[in-house]
Amino acid sequence: MAWKTLDEMDLAGKVVLTRVDINVPVEDGKVTDTTRIDKIVPTVKDILAKGGRPVLLAHFGRPKGKVVPEMSLAPLVPALEAALGVSVNFATDCIGGPAKQAVAALGEGEVLLLENTRFHAGEEKNDAELAASMGALGEVYVNDAFSAAHRAHASTEGIAHILPAAAGRLMEAELKALEAALGAPVRPVTAVVGGAKVSTKLDLLGNLVTKVDNLVIGGGMANTFLVAQGVDVGKSLAEHDMADTAKEILAKADAAGCKIVLPSDVVVAREFKANAANETVAADACPSDAMILDAGPEAVAEIARTFEASKTLIWNGPLGAFEIAPFDTATNAAAAKAADLTEAGKLTSVAGGGDTVAALNKAGASAKFTYISTAGGAFLEWMEGKTLPGVAALEKN
Template identity: 35%
Template sequence: MKFLKDFNFKDKRVLVRFGFDVPLKDGQVTNDFRIRTGVPTIEYLLNQGAKVILLTHLGRPNGQVVEELRVDPIGQKLAQLIDKPVKKLDDCIGSAVVQAIEQMKSGQVILLENVQFHPGEKTKDPSFINLLASLADFFVFEAFGQAHRDYASISGLSKKMPSCAGLLLEKEIENLHQTMDKTEHPFVVIIGGVKISTKIKVIKNYLAKADNLILGGALANTVIRAKGFAIGKSIIEEEMVAQAEKLELTNNKLHIPVDVVASADPTGKSSSRIAPVGKTEPEEMILDIGPDTVHLFNQIIAQAKMIVWNGPMGLFEVGAFNSGSEQVARAVAQSSAFSLVGGGDTICLLGELDLLDKIDHVSTGGGAMLKFLVNEKLPGIEALK
């Protein structure tokens, strides 16, 4: 794998694929962590006299133009952070894009439109890859959070042009390798979030490698259901129940909620209650972990020497259901263990609580981080080798 130091970028067009998939509210970036992590690479390239062309995705537009998912707010935030103008274009391919890049001077920055507005991104369309590759002389990959996706701008461009890892990706790989090579015990892994389908493989892997594996969030609902407990109208992946049943559900290392916060209303405007697992009413949803579960999880976290965490414990975006995630976040931050945390929602949560600086390494990847740590091959990184 090559790195920035291996190339001379003076007067060259450099296309950098970032993962600036940040939360927005009223057209403003509400958490700029992922943008800030990209600044060192941008400044390095500007100092080298490059013409810097930035590419990212935002949200899930599914191959269509979605006005609310245009990347203008990212360009505005980035301009503030690097204290330089960032010219935002209205597409990522086409004659207007080619013309704007032809007119670039060294030391200037262009931000292309959301790459996922084009269906060719996810289908890895060769003609789309060729159009992107024609825009630049070099390709720099920095979107570690998307490295597990086999998309055009993730794993396709590296095969078409001189390519390397950026400073952020280099740091991610270094820190994650350190975690893998120097695992300390007790080793605790915390996995939350919504989908168990994207994490079932790593859950099985960590059940073998970790001393304790904590599951929370909606993905734990699928495991609770697999154990035969009532979950009411809780979010689950019905098609994954059979897979969850194959997990070692009686393994003493596996910890799932023992009590939950249940409500018929996920907006938090109606009443909610603490219920033992299995005692959820038919019209209720599991929306957070309960106090006994928080106590249990925090006892396990307190004994850890190394912690890996990805995914919140409940619907943390709603005030009535954020207590479990918040208390687990504080326990991880206060722990003397080496802590490695990743994933967009988890980063947002830690940012809101002003705890990011209490974590030893905050990864820009969630699913990518978990897969890297159990030696799964990530297309975005494999393509650079």
């Protein structure tokens, strides 16, 4: 752990520039989902408890370097006050006069939210001048936005080279969970990778087969691997042009001693709709006029046995068309098994990615997982073995 935590920082009386991700859904000027706001509460409260004055830096939407009134952070103030239980002031810019005046006026026990960092073109370009202007507002920098750590922006990477820096509580929790899952895991390690396309997760699969003991492949991706093995998948979603690539991944896994788990049986239907007439067949017996929409009971049983023989689990992506019943059955069953093993203390389970979180929530399994990452792109890039600029900057600092 080469980065510092809040416990190692003297914050008393200091202005603490705190990069957060509060890019939350807003309708009619009101926040409709406070999950990301709730996640930053421990960090902000700890800064206040240590006598620091938190000044929040955040982005919102994609204004592309221009001031877009509909993408102002101002409407988030009431939701922040409700979550934090303290007064939250707002500055109409994240640099310059408005920001300096608001920082100077910030009282003890109060929080300041600065306007959308992406209203400045230099934010996404990681402009040194913009980073310096933001950095001039504070005395300490805390990055609590792991979900934006894969981006080298002025507020996520640049400021870390200017001020003494540390990871916030959410960033700390994410990094510790990820280190436990892939950095120095207890073996055997199993990864579940699902979703529609192999092409979007090539780097991920290529990295995982050299790091894990078992790789469970589900969703449309599994169909592409079946095609690579000469299986006719009928009208199923599959990337036939990626068959050779799938073969290469299978060969790489074999050379690395990683067992690939593909479904031995599948649930097929003639139409993609809720409660469509369906049947379970062997994976190599999909009718030519049908499509594979889920893994079958034998496949789920094999996945359960794989989980039982594992100590660490990393999960990204559903096993089938989880959005509609009954094609959520395999995902729900596998999630429940992982949750039960975790609750029994037999498995360390880490999951992340938008569809993954939605699927595990739908299965009612999220609460029992060891850690559910709030990050999408950053979680994926970490699984791919890529360096995250926001994290690397903290380590260098």
